[in-house]
Each structure stands twice: as C-alpha cells, then as structure tokens.
Amino acid sequence: MPTMTYLQAISDAMREEMRADERVFVMGEDIGAFGGAFKVTDGFLDEFGASRVMDTPLAESGIVGTAVGAAVEGMRPICEMQFSDFISCGFDQLVNVAAKMYYRQGLSVNITVRLPSGGGFSGGPYHSQNPEAWFMHSPGLKVVAPSTAQDAKGLLIKAIRDPNPVVFMEHKHLYRRVKGDVTAGSYETPFTARLAREGEDLTVIAYGAMVHAAMEATEDLGGASVEVLDLRSLVPLDEEAILASVRKTSKVVIVDEANMTCAAGAQVAALIAERGWEDLDGPVVRVATPDVPIPFSPTLEQAVLPQVDDIKEACRELLAY
Amino acid sequence: MTLYRQGKVPGSFYDGYGQEAVSAGATWAMAPEDRLCILHRDLAAHLIRGVPPARIFAQYMGRDGGVTGGREGNVHFGDRNLGCVGMVSMLPDMMLVAAGMAMAFKLRDETRCAITWFGDGSTSRGDFHEAMNWAGVQKLPVIFVLENNQYAYSTPTAGQFAVNPVERAAAYGFPGVTVDGNDAEAMFEATRVARERAIAGDGPTLLEAVTMRMHGHAAHDDMKYVPSELVEKWRAKDPIDLQVRRAETLDVDVEALRAEIKAEIEAGVEEALAMAMPDGDTATDRLFADEEALLSDGNGPWSGFAHASGEGA
Numbered sequence: 001m002p003t004m005t006y007l008q009a010i011s012d013a014m015r016e017e018m019r020a021d022e023r024v025f026v027m028g029e030d031i032g033a034f035g036g037a038f039k040v041t042d043g044f045l046d047e048f049g050a051s052r053v054m055d056t057p058l059a060e061s062g063i064v065g066t067a068v069g070a071a072v073e074g075m076r077p078i079c080e081m082q083f084s085d086f087i088s089c090g091f092d093q094l095v096n097v098a099a100k101m102y103y104r105q106g107l108s109v110n111i112t113v114r115l116p117s118g119g120g121f122s123g124g125p126y127h128s129q130n131p132e133a134w135f136m137h138s139p140g141l142k143v144v145a146p147s148t149a150q151d152a153k154g155l156l157i158k159a160i161r162d163p164n165p166v167v168f169m170e171h172k173h174l175y176r177r178v179k180g181d182v183t184a185g186s187y188e189t190p191f192t193a194r195l196a197r198e199g200e201d202l203t204v205i206a207y208g209a210m211v212h213a214a215m216e217a218t219e220d221l222g223g224a225s226v227e228v229l230d231l232r233s234l235v236p237l238d239e240e241a242i243l244a245s246v247r248k249t250s251k252v253v254i255v256d257e258a259n260m261t262c263a264a265g266a267q268v269a270a271l272i273a274e275r276g277w278e279d280l281d282g283p284v285v286r287v288a289t290p291d292v293p294i295p296f297s298p299t300l301e302q303a304v305l306p307q308v309d310d311i312k313e314a315c316r317e318l319l320a321y
Numbered sequence: 322m323t324l325y326r327q328g329k330v331p332g333s334f335y336d337g338y339g340q341e342a343v344s345a346g347a348t349w350a351m352a353p354e355d356r357l358c359i360l361h362r363d364l365a366a367h368l369i370r371g372v373p374p375a376r377i378f379a380q381y382m383g384r385d386g387g388v389t390g391g392r393e394g395n396v397h398f399g400d401r402n403l404g405c406v407g408m409v410s411m412l413p414d415m416m417l418v419a420a421g422m423a424m425a426f427k428l429r430d431e432t433r434c435a436i437t438w439f440g441d442g443s444t445s446r447g448d449f450h451e452a453m454n455w456a457g458v459q460k461l462p463v464i465f466v467l468e469n470n471q472y473a474y475s476t477p478t479a480g481q482f483a484v485n486p487v488e489r490a491a492a493y494g495f496p497g498v499t500v501d502g503n504d505a506e507a508m509f510e511a512t513r514v515a516r517e518r519a520i521a522g523d524g525p526t527l528l529e530a531v532t533m534r535m536h537g538h539a540a541h542d543d544m545k546y547v548p549s550e551l552v553e554k555w556r557a558k559d560p561i562d563l564q565v566r567r568a569e570t571l572d573v574d575v576e577a578l579r580a581e582i583k584a585e586i587e588a589g590v591e592e593a594l595a596m597a598m599p600d601g602d603t604a605t606d607r608l609f610a611d612e613e614a615l616l617s618d619g620n621g622p623w624s625g626f627a628h629a630s631g632e633g634a
Contacts, residue, residue, distance in 0.1 A: 025428070051428055052428075056455075057451070057454055057455055057458055059451040059454065059455060061417065061447065061448055061451050062417055062420075062448075062451035062452065062454075062455045064417075065414060065416075065417025065418055065420070065421060065448065065451070065452070066417050066418070066420050066421030066424050066455060067421060068417075068418050068421055069417065069418040069419060069420060069421020069422040069423070069424065069425065069435070070421045070422065070424050070425040070428070071421075072401075072406060072418070072421075072422065072615060072616055073356070073421075073422050073425035073426070073615070073616065074425070074613075074615050075425045075428065092411050092414065092448075093414060093417060093448075096409050096410075096411055096414065097409055097414050097415075097418060100409070101406075102607065102608070102609065102610045102614070103392055103607060103608055104389055104392050104393045104397070104398075104407065105388075105389060105392075105393070105398065105399060105401055105406065105407050106389075106401060106607070106614055107399075107401045107406065107614060107615070107616065108610035108612075108613050108614040108615065110613065139608055140608060140609070142609070163610040163611070163612055163613045163614070164609045164610055
C-alpha cells in the first residue's frame with residue numbers, strides 16, 4: 001500500500017477518476033500550467049490536456065454555474081475554489097441553482113466542489129475560513145470533510161460518482177502535514193463517521209484537522225479511555241454513530257475549527273440533546289473558534305483557533321464532572 | 322388570470338403578455354437536441370418544446386400533475402425530458418448554466434447549441450458579466466436573449482444601465498444584435514442566424530429582443546408607474562396581432578384557429594382541475610438523487626433543420 005500525503009491522495013483520487021471516466025474533468029483558477037495554488041493538479045495538464053484541466057476566468061460564480069450546465073448535460077465536473085473563502089462569490093449558483101435543481105425539477109447535478117479550507121498558518125480573514133455550515137443549511141448539498149489521506153481519496157472518489165452536488169472540504173493545514181497508507185487504485189469511502197479511536201470514558205467528536213488535534217489532546221489524559229469519532233461527512237450526518245458513542249461513554253466534547261454559532265458541532269449537540277439526553281452523564285461541551293474573523297498574526301490566530309491544550313482542558317473538566 | 326382570481330392559483334401570477342413573440346420565434350429556431358433555459362415570461366418556449374397545456378395549468382395550481390409536481394410555482398419550471406431547464410429567481414443565473422451546457426457540447430465535440438432568456442434588469446448583475454465573458458473567452462455555442470421589456474419590476478431601463486447592454490457584446494468579443502421582439506419572424510430569423518454561428522464554432526451571440534411588458538411584474542402590480550402613452554404605443558405593436566395579419570394574407574382561417582386553441586386551453590384547465598394536490602407527506606422526499614437524471618431532447622418543429630445543416634430534405 002503506497003504512502004501518500006493528504007494532498008497526494010486528493011490528486012490521486014481525481015487522476016483515477018479522470019483515467020477511468022471521460023465525463024470527469026477539473027476546472028478552476030490557475031489549475032493548468034501552474035498546477036493550482038496548492039499544486040493539487042500538478043502534472044494534470046500534461047496527462048489530460050487543456051480541455052479536461054480547464055483554466056477558467058477568475059469567476060467563482062462562473063465556475064459553479066457552468067459546472068451545473070455541464071453536469072445536467074452528463075459531464076462530471078470537479079470545481080476547485082482556490083480557497084474555500086472564495087466560494088462566497090459562487091454561493092448563489094451553489095445554493096440556489098445546484099442544490100435545489102433535483103428537488104425542483106428532478107434534474108440531477110453531479111458536481112464536486114473542492115474547498116481548500118481552514119487556518120493555522122497566518123492566512124488571515126480571507127484564506128482561513130471553514131464555511132461548511134453555510135452548506136449544511138442549504139438542503140440539496142452533501143458536505144464531506146476528510147481528516148486522513150485514505151479518507152481524502154475515498155471520499156473524493158465517492159463524491160465524484162455521487163449524482164448530487166457534493167461540497168468537499170479539504171483542510172489546507174493537512175495537505176502536507178498528514179501522511180498515511182492509501183489503498184492503490186479506486187475505492188469509495190462511505191459518507192459515514194469513522195471511529196478514530198475506541199474508548200470508554202468520554203467521546204470527542206470532530207472532523208477535518210480537528211480530528212488530529214483531538215487525537216493528540218486525548219493520547220494521555222491521566223489514563224482516561226477516550227473515544228474519538230471522526231464525522232467525515234456532515235451531510236448526511238451519521239446520527240447513529242454519534243448516538244451509539246454517546247450511549248457508550250455518556251460524556252461528549254465536540255470540536256469545531258469553524259466559528260461557534262450554528263457550526264456543524266452545534267447540530268451534533270442539538271442531536272444529542274434531542275435523542276441522547278438519557279445517555280448523558282454531564283453537559284455537552286463544545287470547543288470551537290469564537291465568533292470572530294480569523295486574524296492574521298500568529299498570536300491572535302492561535303488565540304482563536306482551538307488548540308490541543310483547549311481540547312485537553314475541556315476533556316479534563318468533563319471527565320471530572 | 323381568472324384562475325388566479327378564483328384562488329385556484331396560489332402564490333402570485335406572472336405572465337408574458339405582450340412579449341409572446343420573443344420566445345415563440347426563438348424557440349422555433351432551435352433543434353430537438355438543443356437546450357433551453359427558459360425565463361418566466363416565455364411560456365411559448367415550453368409549449369413549442371411539447372409541454373401539454375394541462376401540465377402547465379397544473380403547474381400554476383401547484384398540483385401533483387404539474388411539471389414540478391408542486392415543488393415550484395408559476396413559470397419556474399423546465400421539463401427535463403424536453404431539453405429544458407427552469408429558471409431560478411436570481412436572474413440571470415441561467416446564463417451561466419446555459420454557457421456550461423454549451424461548454425459540454427464543445428468538450429464532446431457535438432453540433433448543438435444552448436439558449437437562454439433574461440431581462441433588462443438582470444444585466445446589472447455580475448453573472449451577466451461572468452457569463453458573457455466566459456462564453457466569449459471559450460467561444461461557446463450559446464445564444465443569450467436579452468428580453469428588453471422596458472421595466473425591471475418598476476425600474477425603467479434608464480435606471481438600470483447607462484449604455485445599452487447589447488453594445489457590451491462587442492467588448493466580450495462577439496456580436497450583439499437588436500431585434501424587434503414583437504415580431505416572431507424577426508426573432509426566428511435572428512435566432513436561426515445566431516444558432517448557425519454557434520454550431521459553426523464561431524461563438525456566442527447576444528440578441529436584444531426589444532419588447533414591452535404589457536402587464537405588471539406580477540398579478541398584484543397595477544404598473545401605475547408606467548406612462549399610459551407608452552402602454553398604448555406598444556399596444557399598437559401587439560405581436561399576436563401582427564402574426565394574425567400575416568396569417569390572414571396567407572388565407573389562414575384565424576377564427577377557426579382561435580376556436581381550436583380556446584378549446585384546447587379549456588380542456589387543459591379542466592384536466593388540471595381534476596388533478597390531485599400533492600400529498601404533504603411527500604414534501605421531504607426526493608431531496609437527493611439516487612441515480613443520474615439528465616436532460617432529453619424536446620420538439621424542434623421547424624422543418625428546415627435538415628436543409629439548413631446541408632443534409633437534404
């Protein structure tokens with residue numbers, strides 16, 4: 001089994017699908033000769049040519065809107081936003097045209113929109129956002145967020161094949177930091193949660209980069225046995241996996257790198273309050289970024305993004321409850 | 322409108338009274354395998370592509386047998402089985418969707434064309450620019466029909482743009498052509514030429530169809546902001562009257578035709594009224610597709626396609 005970075009796994013997923021299926025093509029800003037802002041499509045132009053590795057005008061609404069048109073004609077476009085932040089310029093096409101098309105008219109829209117997201121490297125307010133909750137609140141979109149290289153490849157392949165619009169949150173801070181064994185060839189990872197570590201005393205629920213922070217924070221908590229649930233998919237949300245873990249441990253810490261209000265974790269907390277109340281042995285605890293833009297300076301950024309110590313502290317307090 | 326006043330059409334009621342020729346003429350020039358993104362003033366496009374009147378009335382009434390099964394209202398629909406995609410309320414979003422369809426034709430090296438309609442007001446939005454630019458850069462086989470009906474809701478064109486958008490086409494690298502939007506045959510011919518250009522690989526065309534919205538924006542709008550002289554001026558240019566005069570010179574029995582159409586409409590209303598309302602329990606169904614559901618071809622009734630493409634009769 002080859003070892004790959006998270007970024008290489010994303011590239012590998014697209015390469016596999018483009019080799020196997022000529023309906024699949026990639027489109028975005030500076031993805032051709034330059035290989036993309038993060039080099040995810042490095043080498044694609046040589047292998048697949050300019051028509052399938054389409055450098056587009058600087059027009060996010062145009063990217064999503066034309067992708068919808070190509071999709072209803074039977075193509076399977078993969079759109080790259082240079083940064084997830086820029087999807088705000090294509091938001092209307094995504095939530096009003098793509099998301100509602102099948103419900104309104106029975107016309108399926110197979111597009112995958114890749115959103116390089118997340119902070120932790122002084123990207124500032126417009127290169128660090130985690131906008132996944134915007135899309136969770138827009139019925140008709142699926143939203144997935146891998147944390148490992150193996151899942152990045154499998155979830156992306158599944159997204160490309162899914163006949164619905166899928167928003168693929170790829171965390172920039174994991175691109176080259178996370179490596180792992182990745183199955184060769186083609187495989188699909190289901191849009192369900194993954195148990196990253198089994199435990200008995202407390203569950204930490206997270207997704208994306210926060211899975212790694214959660215794992216590190218709970219490696220050694222005075223002998224406590226901590227379960228870590230990696231959501232992987234936010235829409236659909238694996239409600240049964242969440243409730244099963246709560247039943248087992250009775251204590252839950254939910255971690256979001258996104259801003260606190262109405263984040264994915266807020267939905268998880270609401271689910272547990274509604275359907276897991278009897279299983280709880282303490283308050284649902286949330287760790288998330290406060291409701292401010294992501295500041296540029298490292299000291300300010302670290303002060304707002306959830307840190308390993310913040311998660312540790314939250315877990316310790318809840319374990320002692 | 323009668324059905325709306327009787328309370329049988331929920332929500333509001335939008336129509337294309339006075340601008341029927343714009344979509345009728347343009348759609349007549351499109352082939353079965355072409356694709357259409359249709360605006361809410363363009364009922365004729367749906368009829369020509371083959372949507373039966375009963376399904377259109379049912380659509381207005383929110384019935385199960387309407388084109389969207391009650392998921393969408395009034396003219397916000399497109400029958401995917403006839404190569405049509407319904408609009409969204411954010412205009413002109415469908416310009417980009419039509420450009421994307423054209424992009425697919427080009428990627429697959431197919432001889433097909435996409436067309437979309439949008440209003441004068443929507444030329445102020447960014448998607449107009451993005452679509453015009455995109456289609457110009459990629460030389461896409463797409464026709465943009467700017468339906469200039471003088472008012473965007475209550476805002477006249479003087480409050481919308483300083484330069485007529487048809488002139489902007491040159492800046493995007495393709496022709497902008499002004500057409501008498503109240504003349505179905507002029508619309509047909511301009512669209513036919515634009516389509517020829519598109520399928521020859523020469524790129525997009527912007528057609529400005531000059532017309533007038535003779536009703537308010539929707540049923541609630543008495544359009545008192547429109548000077549009555551302007552309405553009267555345009556009333557004299559009614560597109561259907563023009564076509565009737567032409568038909569009469571060809572010895573068409575117009576009265577018989579009117580009676581036939583009236584009977585078809587009345588039968589359609591009866592059929593639609595007999596259709597059930599959708600079951601409330603199904604409102605959360607069909608959010609996601611389990612499998613691909615794409616567009617199919619519609620009617621392209623013009624007999625000249627074979628001749629025009631050089632394949633003989």
